[in-house]
Amino acid sequence: MDSLDCEIISEEEVQEIRDALEDGDLCKAGEKLSESLNEIENAPLNIAVTGESGSGKSTYVNAIRGIHDDDEEGAAKTGVTETTMEPIAYPHLQFNNVKIWDLPGIGSPNFKPGDYLKAVEFSRYDFFIIMSSERFRHNDMELAKEIKSMGKKFYFVRSKVDSDVHASQKRRKKSFNEQNILNEIRDNCTQNLRKGGIEDPQVFLLSCLDLDKYDFNEMQETLERELPNHKKHIFMLCLPNISLPILEKKRKALKKNIWILSVVSCGVAAIPVPGLSVACDVSILVKEMIKYRNAFGLNHSSLETLANRFGKDVNELKSVIKSPIVLKEINKELVVTLLSRGAIGSLMFVEYLASNIPVVGTVAAGGISFATTYWMLSRFLKDIAEDAMRVLKKAIESPV
Numbered sequence: 001m002d003s004l005d006c007e008i009i010s011e012e013e014v015q016e017i018r019d020a021l022e023d024g025d026l027c028k029a030g031e032k033l034s035e036s037l038n039e040i041e042n043a044p045l046n047i048a049v050t051g052e053s054g055s056g057k058s059t060y061v062n063a064i065r066g067i068h069d070d071d072e073e074g075a076a077k078t079g080v081t082e083t084t085m086e087p088i089a090y091p092h093l094q095f096n097n098v099k100i101w102d103l104p105g106i107g108s109p110n111f112k113p114g115d116y117l118k119a120v121e122f123s124r125y126d127f128f129i130i131m132s133s134e135r136f137r138h139n140d141m142e143l144a145k146e147i148k149s150m151g152k153k154f155y156f157v158r159s160k161v162d163s164d165v166h167a168s169q170k171r172r173k174k175s176f177n178e179q180n181i182l183n184e185i186r187d188n189c190t191q192n193l194r195k196g197g198i199e200d201p202q203v204f205l206l207s208c209l210d211l212d213k214y215d216f217n218e219m220q221e222t223l224e225r226e227l228p229n230h231k232k233h234i235f236m237l238c239l240p241n242i243s244l245p246i247l248e249k250k251r252k253a254l255k256k257n258i259w260i261l262s263v264v265s266c267g268v269a270a271i272p273v274p275g276l277s278v279a280c281d282v283s284i285l286v287k288e289m290i291k292y293r294n295a296f297g298l299n300h301s302s303l304e305t306l307a308n309r310f311g312k313d314v315n316e317l318k319s320v321i322k323s324p325i326v327l328k329e330i331n332k333e334l335v336v337t338l339l340s341r342g343a344i345g346s347l348m349f350v351e352y353l354a355s356n357i358p359v360v361g362t363v364a365a366g367g368i369s370f371a372t373t374y375w376m377l378s379r380f381l382k383d384i385a386e387d388a389m390r391v392l393k394k395a396i397e398s399p400v
């Protein structure tokens with residue numbers, strides 16, 4: 001693979017594309033792929049956050065949406081006593097089909113989990129997160145059992161573990177061991193849930209003040225694994241950009257769909273690209289590139305939020321962005337220019353594909369347009385992912 005940049009397109013991807021090309025006319029496959037792409041992009045995801053009052057539900061709802069200041073406009077109110085039985089939906093800031101629901105607290109002693117779940121319309125949620133802070137409560141277990149009996153999934157989150165660790169650090173100066181404390185808490189929750197008849201409870205320890213610490217990674221991996229296929233993609237994109245591994249996962253999730261997108265865009269002729277005997281639907285590319293930018297939090301408002309959170313100047317963060325496109329207005333004109341520039345790379349790419357498979361007739365024509373799109377999106381994704389990583393590193397870097 002001499003003439004190709006191996007970092008942009010991997011051997012496995014080339015194989016995948018070859019397989020698709022061998023199956024016949026790429027463009028004819030476009031319609032069907034477009035449908036599945038739509039399903040993936042617009043998959044609704046409704047996540048319910050429940051638990052006792054004060055357990056940290058609203059704080060979690062904010063943190064998972066990337067909101068770090070609970071006073072921000074559109075943030076869930078935290079530290080207030082709940083009075084209503086109404087669940088409140090908080091749409092993800094960039095992907096509106098994903099909603100995190102802040103459910104009413106389950107406080108009272110004569111709590112009836114069945115009635116509660118009916119009142120909050122349990123059937124609309126993909127899964128429940130039960131938040132519990134401090135001691136394990138009987139009500140949490142009752143609720144868990146009822147959710148399970150209604151055929152829904154739940155994940156048990158023991159919240160505010162930063163407080164537990166901190167307290168222990170103060171009180172047990174000599175014997176303090178963070179891992180032991182965390183294991184103790186986890187075992188205690190698991191045992192209590194088992195006692196209540198839940199065989200294989202999934203317990204995660206979190207702190208909303210330090211979201212990327214403790215079991216956050218494991219929890220997010222479990223959720224991703226257990227979600228139905230068409231919801232995995234949108235779930236990944238909605239994760240807050242709080243760590244380098246998350247950025248890398250987003251890059252991989254987006255990368256997976258590039259070849260489908262390329263087929264779809266070459267299947268629909270719209271604006272011919274000057275200098276190229278191909279046509280592709282530029283609006284799909286514009287939409288996709290804007291999506292990348294939002295997913296990586298490099299749009300202007302996300303950059304502002306990040307800068308505020310770490311007390312940095314937004315221009316300082318912008319200064320490490322290398323891609324000349326990221327901060328520009330992404331529109332059809334820009335994409336057409338890029339497509340023409342990307343033509344050289346993509347021609348080498350299509351030659352490379354063609355050297356190993358018989359590319360004939362319409363496939364050859366479609367193949368070039370396909371390769372151009374594929375090449376350009378891959379290049380942009382690589383650049384923007386690297387920019388996102390540089391920006392995050394810059395944000396968390398302590399002042400010199």
Ligand SMILES: Nc1nc2c(ncn2[C@@H]2O[C@H](COP(=O)(O)OP(=O)(O)O)[C@@H](O)[C@H]2O)c(=O)[nH]1
Nearest residue numbers: 053054055056057058059078079160207208209
């Ligand atoms: N130390 C610590 N405090 C938290 C955490 N999550 C929430 N809190 C605090 O716990 C209180 C109750 O949180 P809130 O989200 O309003 O709970 P809700 O009633 O379940 O919605 C607030 O004062 C939060 O700031 C956490 O992870 N660590």
Ligand SMILES: [Mg+2]
Nearest residue numbers: 057058077078
């Ligand atoms: Mg609340």
